[in-house]
Amino acid sequence: EIVLTQSPGTLSLSPGERATLSCRASQSVSSSYLAWYQQKPGQAPRLLIYGASSRATGIPDRFSGSGSGTDFTLTISRLEPEDFAVYYCQQYGSSYTFGQGTRLEIK
């Protein structure tokens, strides 16, 4: 089973700064079947990125995804106040495992 490891565990930044979140897989993720989700307290997760780099419907272009194989990145170009949340990566090419999450908090 593919294990996804996200880093850092917590990221402290200020609005307007750039955020870079990492997701590393224990084996190659086939055909970049890698998704990113945002979750705010008390809410269900929301799909942000799929296929490693495609934005889901309605997602602002400050969110971008990149990577292939075993290393993937979610970048938020300029943080808005509503972006502070927990972010999860997930692979859906071989089983459907999630990473342990990165908490993005206001500095």
Place this chain on the structure above:
Amino acid sequence: QITLKESGPTLVKPTQTLTLTCTFSGFSLSTSGVGVGWIRQPPGKALEWLALIYWDDDKRYSPSLKSRLTITKDTSKNQVVLTMTNMDPVDTATYYCAHIIYLGRGFDYWGQGTLVTVSS
């Protein structure tokens, strides 16, 4: 418009079997490529994928929980049912169902979740 909603008991006793129902609208589980999955999240912890069923009745299970899980679908009722046997306090979590397209975009629509507490 795709919507999903989870229903089931909010409290179960240890060793009991949990049965959760996902009722959905806006899509059909008889359409090629469509699937519904279950994901849970213990309080303050990460998401954990549990099980998934596709339009062709292909069923997938988390390897670590496979022996305790059964997923079924009722296409005519637009429902997916998950059963989990031998419940334990560590199974206390919010349980979500979500829509997926086979090798598509991941889980693109989610239910609101239902909190299940396991306690005697």
